[in-house]
Amino acid sequence: MREEGVTSVLVNSNPATIMTEEGVADTVYIEPLTVEALTRVIDRERPDGLLPTLGGQTGLNLAVELAEAGVLDRYGVRLLGTPLESIRLAEDRESFRGLLREIGEPTRYSVIVVSWDDAERARRIIGLPAVIRPAYTLGGTGGGVATTPAEYERIVRSGMAASPIGQVLVERSLLGWKEVEYEVMRDGADTCITVCNMENLDPMGVHTGDSIVVAPSQTLSDQEYQMLRSSSLRIIRALGIEGGCNVQLALAPRPDVVPWEGAEEARDRREAPPYYVIEVNPRVSRSSALASKVTGYPIARVAAKIAIGRRLDEIANSVTGRTTAAFEPALDYCVVKIPRWPFDKFPAGDRTLGTQMKATGEVMAADRTFESALQKALRSLEVSGRSLLWEHASWRRGPGEGGGEPPLAATDDRLWALLAQLRRDASPAELSRRTGIDPWFTERLARIVSMERRLLAEDLTPALLLAAKRMGFSDGVIAELADRLPEQVRALREGWGILPVYKMVDTCAAEFDAQTPYFYSCYEQENEAPPLGRERMLVIGSGPIRIGQGIEFDYCSVQAARALRRAGVAAILANSNPETVSTDFDTSDRLYFEPLDGESVRDLLANEAGEGGEAPPSIVQFGGQTPLNMAPVLNRAALPVAGSSPESIDIAEDRRRFEALVSGLSIPQPPGVAVERLEEALPTADAIGYPVLVRPSYVLGGRAMEIVQNAEELARYFVAALEEGSGPILIDRYLEGMEVEVDAICDGERVLIPGIMEHVERAGVHSGDSMAVYPPQHLSEEQRAAIVDYTTRMALALGVRGLMNVQYVIAPEADADGPGVFVIEVNPRSSRTVPFISKVTGVPMVDLAVGAMLGRTLAEQGYPEGLWPEPQLVAVKAPVFSMSKLGGVDAFLGPEMKSTGEVMGVDVSFEAAVRKALIASDLDLHPKTPVLLSLADRTKAEAVPLIRALHEAGCPLYATPGTADLVAELGIPVSPVTKLTDDGSRPREPVVGQPTVADVIADGRVRAVVNTLEGKSTTHLRDGFYIRRQATEQRIPCFTSLDTAGAAIRALAHPGSYEIRPLPEYRDGVAAAARGPGE
């Protein structure tokens, strides 16, 4: 937009993205994405146009709502890009199907369902298995494939609840058909192109976001490729889209598949081509982001330019520099995408993959063969312990011992199960028959397995090693098979000159000379990436988005690259995640799209060093734990690390060393000890006193962190942790106080603390799942001073150069003489709050940290030490969860992180800020919202003010028996509901005339739930789990912490209006006055 001289105003509620960075758009609003908020922004800014098609489904839905509310007409705002009519056509399934019929494109018989009566009729027409798709939802949320009547009813009901218009579509399931996608662009002159096509390895039935995807398609003949391409072009033309669009199609794998049994449909199909159009997204989507990275064609940028009236042939192809955007990329490599699922964090989750997307992120790898691209993608997943050779323990056991054959159902384990089956001599043909996966893919997997066998059986000769590397085998896997150490394999490789070269992703298969700095590794002859001949640094990115490591770390990586370039240092970026800005080819001076493991990072550093040269320093602080874990690897390989030394990092990460350091500084920490064996753990925990907090010594995202109440739970935890190979376990006294965290920047001599954040939930809820408030509302001056003092001294003692994050718990009762501030944890890296704090304080934290790494002091960069002055605003960061998509996952908040994203509310008062954050995270309560209460005994006393407040806000109350008694005692009317079980997990007899918890949630009688946990161990049979799950699936607010509920009710009780302003206006005044001379 800016390139075209258009002034832009951007609105988003997510602080963690580069998008909401000032400077990306001319004016940035961090406000809730609601019709009301947007109307006020429009009223203030009076824009000429609105561009909704780059903001995913949310943007599209809002555009429709704004148009329908008459806001666009009232303010004369033109909808840019795709016309509203096209959006409606594509999104409304009935009209879309009508359009497809009109242009002769084959579409499935399907029935729109808005009631259970409709649904029963639909089932008679269509039969089972049937697919249920809710209208207007993100990632197909709430849908599924039903094969039994019971499943059908469950999915239809949850789908109707998920759809904002209560509408689902039921259609015949095409299980087993090939799923192919085309990314299509069209401009105002009706020029249409396809950017690329992609083939799902998993056949129809698995959501494309949960499928392994390969690009370009591998098993389609030219005739099929063109047939589907032509269909995609006809559709984008018929819809009149101006911009980008994604078309999903199902292709019959053979001519004899006859899934259509319904008489009517069969008649229509006789002459039809062997495919169906499945879905069209009339916008830039997750698939477009992937397609952009697959091809190097910047879809979002081109779509934005089309939206303001440019033609494709007027937009330069910035990759080649001499051609235009009106062409179709040619690939000379193969790309594999693998989804990153959160089941390592949610072992209890339902791992079955279906039409509802469960992945939180994805990785991508390019190479010259499918086998090597697949293996590199697999290495990029960063699931600990899951190499190519991973097999589930039960697969190795006989059927008698609770084992069985590796399961071939569609789950996150299927890729490994297929390999395991091939190792057990299953034939590729047989596996294809059982899974519907095209034999071409299973044959490729068989080739990988046969190479495994060669590596097991043969001498490791140069020829064999080269063949294995060309097939993508990692040094680690080769070592395991050939009975050597990974480092020995590397040494052999180096000795034999078996090193990767780097090829360019140039959109044109080398037909033209290209300028792009985007590379992938392969074992070929010619290297196209000679060392950048000037001062340069490598920023190691954050890998796939997963629980605990979200997009905020990509924000930091991007900012780091920008800061380097501003400082005249070439920025090299390495990352494996296509859904990022860091992998945009114009973010860095050179991009390596590579797995972020020791092998790949060392290889690319060796490439940058060149013959006899020096490798550039690596920056490991910005990508979360992924690059930080690389510090010791780089250190051992004598490769330089910029900023805090690997030694400092190790002290902060190794809790034993850290404890010694902190003790030496006389800074209080909860009493705790690191132990390695259960025999040590039991007496230690006794001495500390239960409850205790347990976690592994090296920590990220609260992995395997738990609060345990007694010796039995401790023993269970220990056994599980040892099985995972977690290393030493920390046992800390659990202090139930307020949690506070700070981010700090240290130049080696001075420490700047941009801000202190206070958590709404007390300690025990993972900091990533807490609502964080800036500036703190409840800290005394003494406590603030202590926090600044401790933070400063720790940063200096650790020798931090760059960023540091510290978490404290405030527990005055545990520290009679002092301020009651205890250090819980230090992370010698950027934290997930860096984007939030940078935005609300205006302190460019990443820039300053990069400056410090380049040897510039804070003073030289124009910033003071100590605590940055707090502006007159209140900002609240709230977590966003995707648990509604993960069946079987308990929604309660605890020390293990569960959120997948975040939103921010900023205003001049706490109530308004928290309200905005709650609106943005779908947790806001309205006056008169009926609420279900089900409280644990230990929290009942504390809940009294909250119950009163709900009553005063006019909320009708429902409660489970014990809680209902409490409410009644307060003299407040309450409707009792029956629990499903008594607490001994036995089903409870229904009480005649009284609804159950399930009824009131399912039928919408209650629109919010407050449920606190009885005890710490959660068994799935308990009512609490059921209540939380049900609330999650009905998408109603479910508060499991009284602190969060309290904040929501406080916002509810002060229904005053909120401000709508560009972000800097909230900051203005105080922060501006305090800005240093360098600004």
Add this chain to the structure above:
Amino acid sequence: MTAGAVPGAPRGAARLVLADGRVFDGEAIGAPGRATGEVVFTTSMTGYQEALTDPSYGGQVLVMTYPLQGNYGVNAVDSESGRIQVRGFVVRELTDLPSHWRSRGTLDGYLARHGVPGIAGIDTRALTRHLRTRGVLMGTVTSDESAEEALARLRRTPDYASGDYVAEVSTREAYAFGSGRDPAEGAPHVAVVDLGVKRNIMRILSGRGCRVTAVPHTASASEIRRLDPDGIVLSPGPGDPMLLDGVVGTARELVGAYPMLGICLGHQVLGRVFGARTYKLPFGHRGANHPVRDLRTGRVWITSQNHGFAVDGSELAQEMRVEQQHLNDDTVEGLVHEELPIFTIQYHSEASPGPRDTEFFFDRFLSAVAGGEALAAARERVGGV
């Protein structure tokens, strides 16, 4: 070794030697022996069988820039002519285990059966970059001689530019194209001058209700007149159009008498008829992603291309207008006569392989054939497209 015999069996060594001395070592695929020709690359990601059988590749060694080839095997319907037309085939990776319901065998076996040698396992991207920078040049795929011997042999081989490949690929006798469906009574009759025609051109014409007769490149104007066609198509084909004085002369005699459509080499021939010269492009246009701008509408079409020569528009007769241009290098992509129904396209509207976005171009030609009305009536009767 008998290439293509045993799936998964190790392959012998082969090398590709270029006329400038550059050597690529790889594995032998296809038939044993040597293959010498002009080394050209295509960036089309699908359609290897169509490309291999495209007569326009006569005299050439074809490099596929997409690394994975043979994935869906070879089948009975995708051939564009009766045999493999390329001299040799160069790929990064050739699969022995294709997967497609139509597949009747491996690509390796297909090459072997047709006596076409090839090479796999080489860095085809490095090769492509070399050809792009250096321009296309002669090369040889070999497995039984040293690089020096191959180079010496290569230097004795006549250059591609001097070869009359049209004579090699054109039909010897005129024949009626059988589509399996008899054209209706009174259907328009199209004569296709076969300079290396692709079957899909004739399939499209016949699918649109035409009776199609292919004639040899040597057919004289009077022989063609005797067929009493309603329109004439000058087909694509291989080689340098400056060598085709005979065909140019024949075409010149027929101008004005019939609606004419020139495709690729046929377009170059018609360009010459109207005074233009043709020239060799450094590395040609070969692929399925070539943007062509229609100068009348400003619209851009994605086209399938396969040509090494282009029409120089500067000396074109006044009555012939450049109507389409390549978006990347402004080369002439289409001509139209100001008065007569004569149309040309440098690209392949018949696709196969490649995008079918410009198939409508045949309709434009056919609307001029037999005044359009007879054709419409004929199409009605056969219930065609």
